[in-house]
Amino acid sequence: MSEIKGKLLIALFVLSSILQAQVSSFYNSNIWYFGKYAGLNFNAGYPIAVYGGQTNTVEGVATICDPNGNLLFYTEGTKIWNRFHQLMPNGTGLLGHFSATQSSIIVPDLNINNKFYVFTVDAVENHLQNGFRYSIVDMTLNNGLGDVVPSQKNILLHSPVCEKVTAILDQNETGYWILTHEWNSNAFYAYHLTVNGLDTVPVVSNCGSIHSGGAYPNYAWLDGWLNAEGYLRPNRSGTKLAVLRYRAPLELFDFDRGTGQVSNPITAPIPLEQSSVCEFSPDQSKLYVSTISSALATTNYIYQFDLSQPNPLNNVQVLVHLTDGNEPSGIQIGPDGNVYVSEFNASNDVKYLSRIDNPDLPIPYSTYVRNAVPLTNDASAKRGLPNLYYYKGFQFITEVNKNEINENVNFVFKSNLSNSTFLFKNPFNEKILIKIYDVSGKMLEQFLLSEKEEKEETLNYNNGIYLSIALSDKHIVSQKFSINN
Numbered sequence: 001m002s003e004i005k006g007k008l009l010i011a012l013f014v015l016s017s018i019l020q021a022q023v024s025s026f027y028n029s030n031i032w033y034f035g036k037y038a039g040l041n042f043n044a045g046y047p048i049a050v051y052g053g054q055t056n057t058v059e060g061v062a063t064i065c066d067p068n069g070n071l072l073f074y075t076e077g078t079k080i081w082n083r084f085h086q087l088m089p090n091g092t093g094l095l096g097h098f099s100a101t102q103s104s105i106i107v108p109d110l111n112i113n114n115k116f117y118v119f120t121v122d123a124v125e126n127h128l129q130n131g132f133r134y135s136i137v138d139m140t141l142n143n144g145l146g147d148v149v150p151s152q153k154n155i156l157l158h159s160p161v162c163e164k165v166t167a168i169l170d171q172n173e174t175g176y177w178i179l180t181h182e183w184n185s186n187a188f189y190a191y192h193l194t195v196n197g198l199d200t201v202p203v204v205s206n207c208g209s210i211h212s213g214g215a216y217p218n219y220a221w222l223d224g225w226l227n228a229e230g231y232l233r234p235n236r237s238g239t240k241l242a243v244l245r246y247r248a249p250l251e252l253f254d255f256d257r258g259t260g261q262v263s264n265p266i267t268a269p270i271p272l273e274q275s276s277v278c279e280f281s282p283d284q285s286k287l288y289v290s291t292i293s294s295a296l297a298t299t300n301y302i303y304q305f306d307l308s309q310p311n312p313l314n315n316v317q318v319l320v321h322l323t324d325g326n327e328p329s330g331i332q333i334g335p336d337g338n339v340y341v342s343e344f345n346a347s348n349d350v351k352y353l354s355r356i357d358n359p360d361l362p363i364p365y366s367t368y369v370r371n372a373v374p375l376t377n378d379a380s381a382k383r384g385l386p387n388l389y390y391y392k393g394f395q396f397i398t399e400v401n402k403n404e405i406n407e408n409v410n411f412v413f414k415s416n417l418s419n420s421t422f423l424f425k426n427p428f429n430e431k432i433l434i435k436i437y438d439v440s441g442k443m444l445e446q447f448l449l450s451e452k453e454e455k456e457e458t459l460n461y462n463n464g465i466y467l468s469i470a471l472s473d474k475h476i477v478s479q480k481f482s483i484n485n
Helices: none
Strands: 009-016 031-034 038-041 062-065 071-075 079-082 087-092 104-108 115-120 132-138 155-158 166-169 176-181 185-194 203-211 232-234 240-243 251-255 262-267 275-280 286-291 301-306 316-321 327-333 339-344 352-357 367-374 404-418 421-425 432-438 443-449 454-458 464-471 475-483
Touching (some): 031 062, 062 104, 071 115, 104 166, 155 185, 166 232, 176 232, 203 251, 232 275, 240 275, 275 327, 301 327, 316 367, 339 367, 443 454
Parallel strands (some): 203 262
Antiparallel strands (some): 009 404, 009 475, 031 038, 062 071, 071 079, 079 087, 115 132, 132 155, 166 176, 176 185, 232 240, 286 301, 339 352, 352 367, 404 421, 421 454, 432 464, 464 475
16 A cells, blocks of 8 residues: 555555455354244355244244354254254253344363353243243254253243343453343342353342333233333443443443453433344444334334444434334344344234444434345245344454455546545446444544545545455455655
């Protein structure tokens, strides 16, 4: 890369990002099974619908693959299927619940290869009575297809807890924190899983609001229980937790990966009606929250919170309002770095997933694409997508091998009117995202260019050296430049 002072001509080296499933040496979730017989395979670098999945469930699911992206097993909290979509011999009768928002999560045993912890939570339909439990799957059993170890099945950790469970890589990246939230309490429970096994004495953080109540006057059995629903969602760095209760305000917390403590609650000033799912954008600057319809109201919105702004939970905009009866339900980042949304309709099967394009950008640059990923003809989306987490060594597929130089593409930015005004030219038949950084690594601004678009931008920066990066699904381009007025 070359540095040009004064009038600027930036000749950009193009670094090719070949979208293939090149995984790390760690387990991953490149294959999803969810909803009604729905399946997706991301191993080509983008989601391809696949047959065979046996889930016929409304909400939470979890999947796990080997380091090469081959399916190992999946669950909806009560049953476990192996890679051939067969029930494991001892894989029924788990005391989770298929209607729990985050019914389960699968975390590898860090000391013993081929062993996995399957953590489960119960649902409000069962009044949460089965609590937070774990079972051990040993992949050496059943001729290598795996089975639940009979003596290590449905082991109770705590009760009652909400429909929430997640995992966060610890500070030293030698273990995971497994988190849930107590019901009728403001207590977070964090269990440390390391090479020494699972510490069954949790770190307890009494912080934020009490999780209780939740009106549902048309259904007495659930009335007063619905606030147990809702995601417990960490950002990529594991430093923030977004927490939802069905009929209560969104809360944002700090998380200490060293101690397992949750602290510093921030509460959204306005409750979002019937909110239960959320997801951070890949760069952690945005948070997406969906609200759905029921007997109590009709909303069907997805909101974007801009966490990069002061008072982040006050900075909210509507990304989309669905008016055809579909409810934006599960929201999950895929292995490719895109954010996917399952839409649910009680009257009609929804045969696709939708997608949030440019999720790191503010609205209107972040957009909602309906029917982005068709499912197989026997499948439909429901309310849940796999409950995933950022494991050690995690990379989005689009981040792998972005350092290969492709000199066959010329990509030119040049000065146009003055030393600080530049013409940005996109030669590709795809959108690109431009990000500009100073020498300290601070991002100063970002904007989109459409296919073949040319755009003038005046950069009101001090004299100095800067870095521009252009990103698309297939390319990454970077170049130093200087301003010297």
